[in-house]
Amino acid sequence: MGKIVVVVSAIVILISGFFLFKDEIPLEFSKNKVFGENTSASFAPTAVNDWFPKLIDQSSDKGVADLNIWAKSALLVNFDTGDVLFAKDARAKLAAGSTIKIMTAILALERAKLSDVFVVSEKAASVGEDSMNLSSGEQLSVNDLLYGLMLVSGNDAAITLAEGIAGTEDNFVGMMNERAKSLGLSNTLFVNASGLDVDGRDQFTTAYDLITMAHYAWQNYSQFQKVVSTEHKVIDANDRHKSFDLYNDTNLLTSYPGVRGIKPGFTWNAGLCLVTYAENSNVRLLGVILGSDDRRGEMKELLDYGFAKYGINVSHPALDL
Numbered sequence: 001m002g003k004i005v006v007v008v009s010a011i012v013i014l015i016s017g018f019f020l021f022k023d024e025i026p027l028e029f030s031k032n033k034v035f036g037e038n039t040s041a042s043f044a045p046t047a048v049n050d051w052f053p054k055l056i057d058q059s060s061d062k063g064v065a066d067l068n069i070w071a072k073s074a075l076l077v078n079f080d081t082g083d084v085l086f087a088k089d090a091r092a093k094l095a096a097g098s099t100i101k102i103m104t105a106i107l108a109l110e111r112a113k114l115s116d117v118f119v120v121s122e123k124a125a126s127v128g129e130d131s132m133n134l135s136s137g138e139q140l141s142v143n144d145l146l147y148g149l150m151l152v153s154g155n156d157a158a159i160t161l162a163e164g165i166a167g168t169e170d171n172f173v174g175m176m177n178e179r180a181k182s183l184g185l186s187n188t189l190f191v192n193a194s195g196l197d198v199d200g201r202d203q204f205t206t207a208y209d210l211i212t213m214a215h216y217a218w219q220n221y222s223q224f225q226k227v228v229s230t231e232h233k234v235i236d237a238n239d240r241h242k243s244f245d246l247y248n249d250t251n252l253l254t255s256y257p258g259v260r261g262i263k264p265g266f267t268w269n270a271g272l273c274l275v276t277y278a279e280n281s282n283v284r285l286l287g288v289i290l291g292s293d294d295r296r297g298e299m300k301e302l303l304d305y306g307f308a309k310y311g312i313n314v315s316h317p318a319l320d321l
Contacts, residue, residue: 097265118164
């Protein structure tokens, strides 16, 4: 009888412990995740960041007198060395619209497998504004969601990834802010996974932090490079979701030689924003424009200016600005 009591007591303790600590169940067991033969949790190690733009001091501007850049903030750097070629208020804390989806993509690549499948919630399907047109109940792979996130800036894809990885968007935002700190982004605060304006809550970053974030993503994740460089992606329908026809809305990707993407952004609070990677004649540049009225024209000016610093005259047709 004594042995039976001990066994029953142990079972009770185990069950009680489950309910007491159920909120600490590993994130890979999110209710929004569908498991298959290729979806076992195996997170990639999170790389450290040792690359930062070489600003002389907190407020240093460079090259501002040489160009008419009217954006609130701008930064252009040599991707390989971090040398700053142009800087205007690069440490100003500003809203950045959907460019913050770069961090959403980083966490997706670090915290999930490309083959993992997440379920679209009603919240994700109804978020509105930029969308890849997801419907509640559809099931998509992380890989397909990344294309929807970065090509058409799908807010529905952002929330689906957030919920699939962390259970709730709020949990995911906490992860975003922790990851920002670990990457040395000291002037960044996220409040959602999409970059949408939120009444009464400030969401901000700086050109300095954003360019560091973009450099980290490009340098460490080949799939990030592949996704943001893709001009057109068709996701065929299957028994879990409809088809999707996605065109990359990254400005200059198809009109400025050497541009390989990364991400535009816009909200009424942020204005027009753009993060761009370009390479010509073995020179690699990374630029950020925040709070612009003409992000394409101003990024073109920045890139022309930057490549000219290395004696490279980029020949391109007149852009439709």
